[in-house]
Amino acid sequence: MTLVFGLFNYWVAMVLMMIGFYILIASGNLIKKIIGLNIFQTSVFILYISMGKIKGGAVPILTEGTEIYTNPLPHVLILTAIVVGVATTALALALVVRIKEAYGSIEEDDIHEKDGSL
Amino acid sequence: MLVATALSCIFVRDLFAVIMVFGLYSLLSAGFFLSLKAPDVALTEASIGAGIAPILMLGTLALTRKRSEPQPRAKKSLRSALLPLVVVSLTGVALIYATLDMPYFADPAAPIHNHVVPRYIEQSGQETGIPNIVTSILASYRGYDTLGEAFVIFAAGLGVLALLGFLSDGSGREYWQFEDTANLRHHAVLHVISKILIPLILLYALYVQFHGEYSPGGGFQAGVIFAVAFILYALVYGLEAAYKIMSPVVLRYMMVIGVLIYGGTGVLCLILGGHYLEYGVLSDYPKHGQHIGIILVELGVGVTVASVMMTLFFTFSGRAKRSVLKKQGVET
């Protein structure tokens, strides 16, 4: 039972990752792919933030009389990763716009039919 | 809840709805982060995942089209349908396998709570003089990562400009002189509300920027909030009015200035005889120097993020307008 409770949070993150990853590779629509990518990444963030949690830990801002703080390092890493994620998303979306202009479609199959790419 | 929203992203066909659901998903995860005592991350995730990212996605949608085509099932072979499932299941098995030996959730005995981090928690107060530990690590101990992050954002701005900032016919003309077609600008109510709201948001952004040492927040979150205020302004008053206040050319300089404030702070430390980004040398008292350095680099991050986010918005919406005008046969 402790196994289930102890790891439940991580399992949720894993399930979310799988859903995001599935959307990412299975869907044929380019925008949907990007959304899948975002869900995938966000779930990795959840994994990191979950590991930072500590029993009875306070928000990691130094205050008088607090002994236990939540681990701040994963927070820092994930702040960076969120920024990286949004940068990737913006670039991917810009590419989608250009692909639409060049091919008239954002469906993988249509584009593949036109000149065999993707 | 999170699982439900994520799952619905698979099944919903209407892209508009998918984006909305995704926004909801981000907001929920932000709430989750907050409950895990990570307010900085929650603030960022809320403003990015539920703010900027959906706006950009909607912008793209406006430029492409609304429905995700029903996939021609017949054409899809069994293999192409199965392959993603197999890959995902394999990954999933690996992920679950990995959890089996993990330290339990919130276990104080976990290695990450006992190595490296104790020093941040115990010493950062004396070493940097800043109560928010996240800010100290972000801007000082691991400041170099954050420098990289500022450059990633800069690269995204650069890439979007390269892809969308110029006409694809290669004439290279730039894009910000055309008729204003925003239809929100005649709503009196919106005007009044936004007149009150925008200054408040800007004020809040400044608060988040300069109070980041004491409370959650910092350059990154402030930059995003600032950009959101601006985007709101552009939505209500039209793009042209927004260009008047902050033209894309100015933004381009701001992008550069932002990253250079950060990088330059590091170079200044070098010149003063320290290591790169060793803020201690900026003042006679290392603690004071740390404080100056952190404020400077947070400012750099804020400027970069705000200007890149605005650039992204302008570029996407400018592109949308131009394609509308093109259809109408108007030569800009």
Next chain:
Amino acid sequence: MMSAIFANLPALQVILPLLFAPICFLLRKRGAAWLLAFCVSLCTFAVSIALFMQVSAAGPLSYAMGGWDPPWGIEYRVDSFNAPFLVLLSLMFCVTLAFSYKSVEKEIVQPRHALFYSAFMLCVAGLLGIVITGDAFNVFVFLEISSLSSYILISFGKDRRALTAAFQYLIMGTIGATFLLIGIGFIYMMTGTLNMADLAVRLPSVMDTHTVRAAFAFIIVGMSIKVALFPLHVWLPNAYGYAPSAASVFLAATSTKVSLYVLIRFTFTVFGAGFAFGAMPLQPILLVLAVTAVFVGSLSAIFQTNIKHVLAYSSVAQIGYMVIGFALASHAGLSAGILHMFNHAVMKGCLFLVAGCVFYRFRSARIEDFRGLGKTMPWTMGAFVVGGLGLIGMPLTAGFVSKWYLIMAALDHGFVGFLIIAAVLAGSLLAVAYVWRIVEVAYFQAPDEVHENGKEAPFILLVPAWFMALLTLYIGIDPSLVVGAAESAALSLLGSTP
């Protein structure tokens, strides 16, 4: 002043291109952005040489970013494994820039030049940052800088397929980076540290856990995508094929090698060879995939119509050789793999430069365009022949040296070794086929009307191409310098295992 510069060389190595990239972005005048980038590349090269000398003389050096000692701060660590990579990257930075002045002018409209050079410098800085850092998470950050800027560089290509290629690369690259992030998360979870050296100390005690094994798998798979190891190579041919010539030269010569560097670094320095090749079945998996890559890559190369695609598929095959060397995990194998990473960078750089020259003249680089080039562009084709011989592995070229060492390394492995040798030889025969196809068209077919009055490529494009060709020959004739570097790199990797 001088001593201050020398003390901060590791930082300068990366921040020079990094900080000048945004300045470059603002330069609107024709040629200004190029000039700035070129000056920066020369400085970067000088820094990398100085670092190399320092390391060869005094051993590994560590630089604490922000003055915070590792593992609390981020550490830059230069040892005899990564110092040669820094030199290689900076060298390619210079050579590509020398080439790109004319080439970019032809392929990209003027107002976007500044953007191109700025993205290019970011890409270089990102790759240098990956190589030099001693911090696992910092690898991820700089990986993303270099990846984002390479997507941008590829999307500068004129063909619309450049866009889809960039998109596909973006999706796969981000999956790779996210896998890396997951892997780093797992090892962080088990050890509480992100510093590589510290990880190496703390990992052995938790080595026998599911989490660490999974972390290793995620890092390997994630980086294999970026390495373009078969079957994860699908992004590579189009990405290199449709990128602007200058970008394909640089990316083909460096980017997969840097990813392979990360793979080797994590395997040997962080996890340790004993774990990677003892507890995990890394060796058989990698060997099978690498040998398949050699065959699939070479065979596909034979059937391509565009020279850039021929070269790109050949890269898939050549990556196979490097991975074979790495998978043998012995001192000889590892040195052969590292050696081939250098030699292949030089040869592939040379060949893509030639492709760029042809593209410059004819605005396309299909095999038909090579008709009669032996007569009309003798110098260009001369460089091609040298590079091509290198790919095949003819004696007196760099390719021979690395294949020789690879075969020597395989001899120690009994029956498997013989299979590997057979694969290497068969791969070389296939390389003869695809190189010969082009040479035949160039020397034994008469040019058609379009190509009849083709002229030699401009001198300024030929200089970098011939520089690389001569380098190929030089390494082939006197390999002592490169072999020495590769051997001491392998030694430092194996020596540092706990």
